[in-house]
Amino acid sequence: MSKALKLIIVLLAVVLVLSITAGVSLGTVSIPFKKVWQIIFAQILNKKLDVPLNEISIVWQIRLPRVLTGAIVGAGLALAGTVIQSLVRNSLADPYLLGISSGACTGAVFMILFASTLFNMALTGLEVYFAAFLGAVLAFMLVFVIAAGGTGLNKGLNPVRMILSGLAVSYIFSALTNFMVYLSQHNGAESAMFWMLGGLGGARWGRLGVPFITVILMLIIFMLNARNLNALLLGDESAAAVGVDIIKFRRILFILSSVLTGVIVAVSGSIGFVGLIVPHAVRLIAGADHRRVLPIGALTGAIFLIWADLFSRTVLAPRELPLGIITGFVGAPFFIWLLTRNKH
């Protein structure tokens, strides 16, 4: 790791900690930075603290898990976007390209709108996440089979076929989701919208573990394969020329990025744009080498999503805007600015 890269990572880590602090501190009730950390340390060390109980619960029960979830989701989306762009060798790809999020949406919406009446059970929330993940897995399997199908399984996944199968499967699942929302008529539309636009309102301590471990694990695996990811960006012929087993590597990448996307979508719905712009922006600034793009992207994604979420819950408070709207509003103009800046 070069000195410059180390410096950037340390800097971004500092910004991340500051962003987490700000994310917990700011909101309808503001709590000073110092108090935030007093409360966090007191909770971790199990100490008594002379602070009103409602402030403790705002910091520890509501905001901190939400902000941390935002950081994890942001990092995960940036990682998934980076890898999928390399997988299909297209800088306009995003984590939802392969149909995973549409599948997750369908699963979640089905559970919310119909499962409770069908199976006669009360929803605790957890089975919705599970249904979302199952939907993601189903979509993934469909895309994989269609993408690999025509050419015979031993000839590998072709990028264009992957994109097109992803699109086709996305359309099928979106149609299913919309159909269910249409059928349900009563109050279903709103909870369905949460999944389609994404948000961190469902964040709880207990739902943090799986995404956290997944994101860290994927970061490590992707970093170890950074050279292969670089080679894949040059094209199949060049990648093969420098010793990448492209058929096998593509399959592994496809599976890993789908699992990552599935886990993220299950906790946050499909928050758009982060997985597209963060890797893209990082590449424009730091170059294409994955040894830089992956860690810088993960940290940038985490920071970006924390601020987007803070914005989403404060701008129209007490109402909460779906995160996908914010990331679109903020992300798209930023992206356009980056593009025009980079022209000359």
Added chain:
Amino acid sequence: MKLKVDSLFWSAGGKNIVSDASLDVQAGEFVGIIGPNGSGKSSLLKCVYRLNKQDKGIIKLNENNIWDLSAKEFARLAAAVPQEMPGQFDFTVREIAAMGRYPHKNLMDRDTQHDNDLINNALNYVGMLEKSERMFSSLSGGEKQRTLIARAIAQDTSLLILDEPTSHLDIYFQIQIMDLIKSLSISGLASLVVMHDLNLAAKYCDKIYVMNKGMIYASGKPSEIITPELISSVYKVSAEIINNSGSPHIIFIGINK
């Protein structure tokens, strides 16, 4: 080093592209493959550098079947410069050349001084050392090709496989690239090169394989096989051959009547 391709068949979409092709390349040899468009030159080459797996036949590198080697093991023995040009993702010249070291690296390995030396030497050899921090996309065609050759040199192999390394280049760069490959083969590397320009092939190659309709139509020293008859029957063009200080030089007259 010895590459031996033995009665190779490869098909795509139910159509035979390469039929019963055999060839061999020894250390220090500059071997060219020529033939008209669609004759299967590039497809054969892609089988040789292990991108496409043949349907029938065998390719042996130093007595090993190349498909018994892993992709990585193979890339430590043979370096390829494909026709494809890296596109929308931008690496620096140095980063591209450094990819030649990838097959020598395991997951946890870092880049060592030895890698750096090899990369610098390779860039220096092709005259791209001063431009090593430039973006690949900002280079001219000749510079791009030299960068890709630097990657192959940094790969530190005994066989070099090149697919039309001089296509889209001005004559100056064509000769520059051919001189470069020739100097590598004089230093002991074996090279297998698909070529378009018959005169360049005649001037530089020690041995030429002529492909036509997926088959090896003829092979031998340029002076032996480049004849008006061969050019007429393979390329459908009439030509005269003159002697250019030992190597044949072709003057094209027109399309066969």
